[in-house]
Amino acid sequence: MRGLVTFVFALAPILAQAPPPVVAIRNARIVTVSGPAISKGTVVVRNGLITEVGENVAAPADAWVVDGEGLTVYPGLVDAMGSIGIPEAAPAAGPAGAGGGGGRNAAGALPAPNQAGLPARGPEDRPLTSTWVRAADLVRANERRVEALRNSGFTSAVSFPTSGIFTGQGAVINLAGENGGRMVLDNSAGQFVTLARGGFTAFPGSLMGTLAYIRQVFLDADHYKKAKELYTKAPQGLERPAYDRALEGVLESKRFLMPAVRGYEIDRMIRFAKEMGVPTMFYGLHEGYKAAPLLAKSGSTALVSLKWPEGARDRDPDEVDSMKDLELRENAPSTPAALAKAGVKFALYSDGSENVSRNIRRAIQKGLSTDDALRALTLTPAEIYGVADRIGSIEKGKIANLVVVKGDLFAERPQIQHVFVDGVRYDPPPPAAAAKPEVTQ
Amino acid sequence: MRFVSSLRNVSYSFALALAAACTLGAQVIVIQNANILPVTKPGFKGSVLIENGKIKEMGEKVVVPAGAQVIEANGQYLMPGIIDCHSHIAADAINEGSVSVSSMVGIEDVLNPTDVAIYRGLAGGVTSSNILHGSANAIGGKCTLIKMRWGKSASEMVFEGATPSIKFALGENPKRRGSAGSGPLQGAPGSLRYPATRMGVEDVIRQAFNDAKIYQAKWQEYNAKTAKGEVAIPPRRDLKLEPLVEVLEGKRFVHAHSYRADEILMLLRVADDYGFKIRTLQHVLEGYKVAKEIAAHGAGASTFSDWWAYKIEAFDAIPYNAAILTKKGVLTSINSDSADVTRRLNTEAAKAVKYGGLTETEALALITINPAKQLAVDNRVGSIEVGKDADLVLYDKHPLSSYAVAQKVFVDGNVYFDRMKDIEERGKKELVKKQMIDRSKEQERQQQKKLGPPPAGARRPA
Amino acid sequence: MTRRILFSMAACAATLVAQADKKPVAPAAAGADNSFFLRNVTVHPVTGPEIAGGAVLVKDGKIADVGAKLVAPKGVKVVDGKGLHVWPGMINSATQLGVQEISSIRETVDTGEIGTFNPQLRPLIAVNPESEHIPVTRANGITSAMTMPSSGGGGGPRSAGTSPLIPGHVSLMHLDGWTWEEMEIKRNAALMIQFPTIETRTFNFIEFAPGRTAFTEAKRFYDRRVKELNDYFDQARNYQKAKAAARPDFRIDLAFEAMLPVLDGKLPVIIPAPDERTIKGAIEFIEKQKLKGILANIGRAGTTLELIKAKNIPVIIGESTDLPDQEDDAYDKNYARAADLYKAGIKFSFGTFDTQFARNLPFQAGIAAGYGLPPAEAVKAVTINAAEIWGIAGEYGSIEKGKWADLILTDGDLLEHKTSVKQMWIKGHAVSLENKHTKMYEKYLARP
Structure with missing residues (x-):
């Protein structure tokens, strides 16, 4: 199941014209910036926007689910x-x-x-x-x-x-x-x-x-x-x-x-x-x-x-x-x-x-x-720049610009897993494979 | 570690710390047992009382108020702080060389209060310095008179209340870009700039003042209309012409770079025609040839002690210039035009004793009260008199001696330079710097050793 | 100084205009009137204690006697110097007098020749005895001067091929004479070497902003230049051997000929060395080539003073009134330069390294004395020490029996700015102190 999700996601940038899919990142630490951090919660992204964020948010049935265990979700920088x-x-x-x-x-x-x-x-x-x-x-x-x-x-x-x-x-x-x-x-x-x-x-x-x-x-x-x-x-x-x-x-x-x-x-x-x-x-x-x-x-x-x-x-x-x-x-x-x-x-x-x-x-x-x-x-x-109503924090209704990191964003070697722009996932290449093409699966 | 970090703090603002210490020091200071050279009065041995930055009292005996800081001069020489009427220090730009009339620019916009030349000048006894625009244009930029308050911000250095001024330039420099030359700009499109001759220099100045008069009239017309309640579009404010209108209205001084007698006379006549005064002729190397005309116009002269022969227009320059001008009734000063020479204007003035036989007091006046008068700040500085700013220099020997070394320099009653302190702090400063270099090297080593994750820019898919 | 150069940077195409009228002042050198008795003066022999109320007897241009109790011999002209001081004439150890009239007008400048190696050049033969600078300089008590070719640019990669390594010899001359021949003291006083320096800081005149060159590149260029210099000396030695072999087909080469006295250590080399690396490089070079060396303008000498002392190399100071070149330098670093050398035991004299300020030599020494150099040493630096460095101390540099009478009479301390020179003798001849400046002064002071 997970493999499938990843596979579809990886194609997303290529299919960018299609409406972005629904994504739920659950069990992740969520640093909202605008409010207190949520130590274990879920972010739901739909049509490029953040539709839900919180501790007790259920992943919608139509969502591809990312297991956020050990991951932190930040607003995109x-x-x-x-x-x-x-x-x-x-x-x-x-x-x-x-x-x-x-x-x-x-x-x-x-x-x-x-x-x-x-x-x-x-x-x-x-x-x-x-x-x-x-x-x-x-x-x-x-x-x-x-x-x-x-x-x-x-x-x-x-x-x-x-x-x-x-x-x-x-x-x-x-x-x-x-x-x-x-x-x-x-x-x-x-x-x-x-x-x-x-x-x-x-x-x-x-x-x-x-x-x-x-x-x-x-x-x-x-x-x-x-x-x-x-x-x-x-x-x-x-x-x-x-x-x-x-x-x-x-x-x-x-x-x-x-x-x-x-x-x-x-x-x-x-x-x-x-x-x-x-x-x-x-x-x-x-x-x-x-x-x-x-x-x-x-x-x-x-x-x-x-x-x-x-x-x-x-x-x-x-x-x-x-x-x-x-x-x-x-x-x-x-x-x-x-x-x-x-x-x-x-x-x-x-x-x-x-x-x-x-x-x-x-x-x-x-x-x-x-x-x-x-x-x-x-x-x-x-x-x-007067765009805080759209970006800059993880809040319901804002644009789904997110960065998902294994561990801490400011660690010596931050391990960025996923980057979402307008709800579309773009994964950086793993550090070891820096020279290889980005889409691998 | 604690020691190191506290030292580090000292280093961050050595000068600031020194200046701050001065400001926090006693508000009341007595300098006693000094050979006082007031310049405007005969010298005497005695004391000067400073209160709130001003000279409160002076005389052979001055009662030391309770709590006053006493500086024992031990017969050293106290003179007014030196005023350099022509300098180019403390600024991030000097010449707006692109145009022949650059009156829209001003030094005050680009003052750099961290220029070490300020401190070095202070150490040579200079307490005020006239920072002039360069000489690349017939009408140059606006100038700024500063007090050498080392460690203060740019705006705090500006000599408050001084009359605004502007630089003009005649002769070789403003006409230089009128010839193809052999420099890096040779052949570049548009590199030739009018004027190419002294004739053209006059024309540029006259044309600019004609424009200024039209501009002045436009505003007068507009003001008259609006005063009557009429609707009118105001004239566009023109930053190039505004300073020239101020010159016409006597609100802005003209300091004119000039060498040859012909061009000096030309400018005096242009000014006469347009009804304004040239405040000072700067360099004015052949001023001695037209001293009579300069005196009649009422312009001051601010010259070098003995520079000559570095270009053809300086070939008739003579070190007797200051003496002749003085003898012929021109208010004369000696300036530096250089971050180097500004450090020893006292001995530059001494040359006027040698060349032309000025008295010692006349020689000292060349770098104190005379430039103060030329800059119209003689109510504040330029001599040691009760009520004036306590801008003072204490020399170990008579200031006109080759061997004289400034020991303490006061601006507004604060010690901004203290030779003993400077010498004492050198070791500490060196140590702090060495530690900084070590840390900097360590930082570079660390970065080379473990570069962290590879640079973002390098991590592109093939 | 930099500023001054900047502002007068562009060359001016104007030709030298006719100078103001001047009545001729005859040089004295060739006359016969060179004996006199100077009495009632304070004598500053420089090499001995001063003599109050002393006298100097000059016979046929040479000092015949000095002392407190001399009596005027019969028939000798007596000069009364009441209240005045007599000193040896000063020697300016670095100038461009006679070969540069107006620095910004190329036609009046004869200091910089084309080519990397020009040991055969000597400025004396290009000295214009009518240069206005000569009497102007003389008026301040300077009786002789070293004059030199230009030392060229910094030698960075960008100036490749334009800056000389050997610009020529320097000459030593009296500041009086109808011809340069009459002015000559030593036409070849030393060989000037522009030792390479590494310059990574540059200035871009187009952008009018400072720039930088990579060190690796600058160092490579430096190494190549140092090798080039050494190779040239090797070639000169080969020439020397070939000459000694005296084969019939041996062909005289003027450049290598000029090198021979240097190779033999008979003639010193003078090397401007602005920083530690150049000083060390120059000393290494001097040792390697077994030369007699003089260093000049050692602005950033840093820790090398001990080395200079150990090798007993004299120094010509030119920088003592220059600005410190590093922002963090002590404000008085260059003022105190001479005192530093004195404390290190290094022999030194002063030079002005230019033309228009050559007359300011005594002030340079005086200011150095303000900053720690004993005044007597400052006086020596512009007289006897200079003579020693140039190898003429047997004849010049002090008021001693047997030396040439290069004398000046002043109304005060030699190094004070206020002091006036009242009279001057070169080889016993009274020399006029009149010059362009005094004449213009008198003329315009009298303008109604």
């Missing part, structure tokens, strides 16, 4: 920021490099409009801006990083276009689906902002220029909104505001994501965001352990990169790193614990790190409780 699912997305002009503040030269990424390829001469050329681009239009389930991330327990991700300064509108996606449209949970997750530069010859050519540019864009958006309102009310006698798709994109954005790594950069960007007067979340934050009170005081939302800084590879053995860098490398993983302690709302994102689970464990070794770690990877990102 949410990768709170990145470009997962967007093919060929440039690596985020992110803040991974210590002290970089985000953003390297992005010359040529987006030629300025009206300039026929000439370098931008100022904010009016809207350099490195594509606010109108939507990740929701770009995501693909077969993008190479999707499966790898899903295999490590992630069922959702928040993806953004990465090129430019105002790179475009993000999307909350599920990490499976027969086409991009099916993956999307929310198509306006927020505007991703980097501190990229236009190179030495094109504006903005410096961090100062980038910040000034962002400031001007927000002012322009404000002005655009006001002008349009006045004009719509009584167009006679007024100059018609010119349509500006860059500003439309800004006005449509619910929130803005801005980078900061070092403590002083966090301070800088908190002040900057406050001045801009737009809802902002900060990402990067490796030196957040120094700025936790500041983040708490400002009521900021934090997205912490799990790609902890490391020493350069193949470096000179005689080279001595600066205390600043050594300290950052040693303490960056203590950021989540510090944020938790200070009461900052934070989520974690994989940031393309080679070993996400090891990096999460490093944060736990530095004092982050497993409950807080789990929350930062499930319910909190769902709340931050």
Whole structure:
């Protein structure tokens, strides 16, 4: 019987167009995140949704039953920021490099409009801006990083276009689906902002220029909104505001994501965001352990990169790193614990790190409780992006995004048995057979 | 273990701890038996009483209030904190070189309070530093005056209440991108940028102010309309032109990088035409040739002690510049333009005694009260006077001596640099660092030994 | 310093414009007026205790007598130095005087030749005696200077083929003369070797951001360069043997010829060595090739001071007023550099390693004295120690009987910034202290 169930399940991804079957996982430990854990209970999944969860839930007659003895069911993990699912997305002009503040030269990424390829001469050329681009239009389930991330327990991700300064509108996606449209949970997750530069010859050519540019864009958006309102009310006698798709994109954005790594950069960007007067979340934050009170005081939302800084590879053995860098490398993983302690709302994102689970464990070794770690990877990102009514916890009526683990999710070698996305089961290959095809039976 | 972890904590914020300790220290300090060089008054041997960061009292004899911290100077020299009128430290970016008018950018956005150059400058007696935008453009970015409050945040370092300012630049630097050159940008599309000549530099400045006047008028018109209750769409706020309107309205100072006499004169005349003042001419290497015109315009001059010949426009630079300008009635300062030279502006000023025979007090004024006046903060700093901020440097010898070494540096009455303490803490700092390196190496070893589960990215089906 | 270079980085195509008018100041070197009696001065012989109210007798350019109780011989011109001090003229141990006028204008720079091995080059023959820098430098009491070719780039893989290993010789010259011949002290004072360094930190000018090279790659390149250098010395020794064999078909090679005094240990090599690895590598190289060595600019010497002392290698300090190059270094690390060498017992002198700041030599020494170097040692470093390092101490570097009268008269301490030089003699000839700067000063001070 069990063999049969497994066999059918294994085919499920291939038959994904068919309605997902009914599944019951029973006798499992269930970590709901939104409520107390259930030490022995049952989760029922039907049509991609969680229909029942509890201690005394019976498996429906039409369900395929998974015996959960020794297994733990968690909500599927949410990768709170990145470009997962967007093919060929440039690596985020992110803040991974210590002290970089985000953003390297992005010359040529987006030629300025009206300039026929000439370098931008100022904010009016809207350099490195594509606010109108939507990740929701770009995501693909077969993008190479999707499966790898899903295999490590992630069922959702928040993806953004990465090129430019105002790179475009993000999307909350599920990490499976027969086409991009099916993956999307929310198509306006927020505007991703980097501190990229236009190179030495094109504006903005410096961090100062980038910040000034962002400031001007927000002012322009404000002005655009006001002008349009006045004009719509009584167009006679007024100059018609010119349509500006860059500003439309800004006005449509619910929130803005801005980078900061070092403590002083966090301070800088908190002040900057406050001045801009737009809802902002900060990402990067490796030196957040120094700025936790500041983040708490400002009521900021934090997205912490799990790609902890490391020493350069193949470096000179005689080279001595600066205390600043050594300290950052040693303490960056203590950021989540510090944020938790200070009461900052934070989520974690994989940031393309080679070993996400090891990096999460490093944060736990530095004092982050497993409950807080789990929350930062499930319910909190769902709340931050306004999709907590659908994902982030194991609750009746929510989307059946689940990860089933033998033992503990944060164990040294987590043994992920099953991953459910929209109620469809995707099993990671067993570690020993990593190189073999996933569907084996 | 306990020992180690407590040391670790010290290391996390050595500077912060030092600064915190200072702030928590006595609010009332008496520095006694010092050779006091007030700069604005004759020197004397006596004491200075500091209360709440200000100089409360000074004189040959000062009654030590109960509970005051007493610093025995033993005849060491106390002078006002040095003010560097031209510096590029403590910032993550200096030049917005892409455009010829970059007035939309500002240093304050990118201050980096963790730049070690701040501490090194402090150790050289500097207590205020004018952080200027670079010289890549005819009209550069906004500048920020900071106090060297090492360990404080960026916003806490900003010299509160100082008049905003902006950088202009003339001559070789702003016209550099007008020639193909031989650098990495040679031949890149759009790498040529107007202007390529000093003629063009003038044009760029005039054009920008014409634009600023139109912008100013638009707002005036809009304000007049709305005052009458009319409905109007407000002009778009333009961050490039706003600072220039402020210049026209006298609300923002202009610090103008300049070398040759011709370009200096050109800028003075442009300013005259548009009805504003150049606050300071920076570098102003040939200022000595047009000292009369500079004095008549009322601009200050902030120059190097003896830099010359590193480019053709610096070939007529002479170390007597500061002396001639001073003698001809120009308010003059000596600056560093360098994280290196800012550490010894005292001896840079001493060169003006050698080259041109300024008195010792005149020489000291070049790095204290004169830059304070140029930056319009002389009501706060620049001399040792009752009521002023207690920004002070204690030197072991006369500050104009080659052999003088700063011992203690005060900002707002707090000791931000203490040479003895610095020397004492070196061993501890080294030990902490060694332990950090060991832990870092151990961490790397561990990671290489047991890499945990293979990286997620590598675990893809074939 | 870096900043300054950055801001004036791009080469300027402008040609050198005509200089402001100047009335000619005749060099003194060839004249006959080189005997005088200087009295009533504080004499600082440097090699002995100072003599208050002393006198110096100069005859035919040489110091004939020094003392407290000298009497002016008949017929000798008397110079009264009341209230003044007389010192030996200072020696700047590293400059580019005469071969570089304006650093950003290539046409005025003759320091960097093409090629990896150029031992046959010597800067003296390219020294422009009319360089404005020479009288400007002289005015601050510097009577002679070493001048050198450029030491080239860092030598990382990216600069392969562009940075020299042997850029040429360095020359020692007086800062006075109608021609470079008259200025000459030693046209070949040492052979300069740009020993390879491993540079993994790079700077990308396009992105205007720091970058990195893999160590493995940089090390491979380093090893290859070190081998290349050793091979060249081996070739030179083969040449030496072939020359000794004196076969009729032996062909003179100018480059190898220039190597011969070095191979024999008659002429030292000078090697800039900015870090521990380079210092160790350079010393190993010196030993292996049995050379006489001088090290320069040993910024990150770390634990190698004992080694340098053990091998008795002198050092030219150029970095004493530079910023510490590591963020965590003590703030006064370079200020205290000279004191560190002094405590380690290493012989050293100072150099400015440039042209426009060559005149600031005494200030470099003075600041070092503020940070722990005994002032008398600081004075020695710019006089007698420099002379010893360059092998001219028998003739220069102190006020002693029999030495050439390279003298300066000051109104105060030699190393104080405020001090003015009142008079200068080179080989007993009075030398003008007038220069472009004094002339421009006088001209514009008088502008109505």
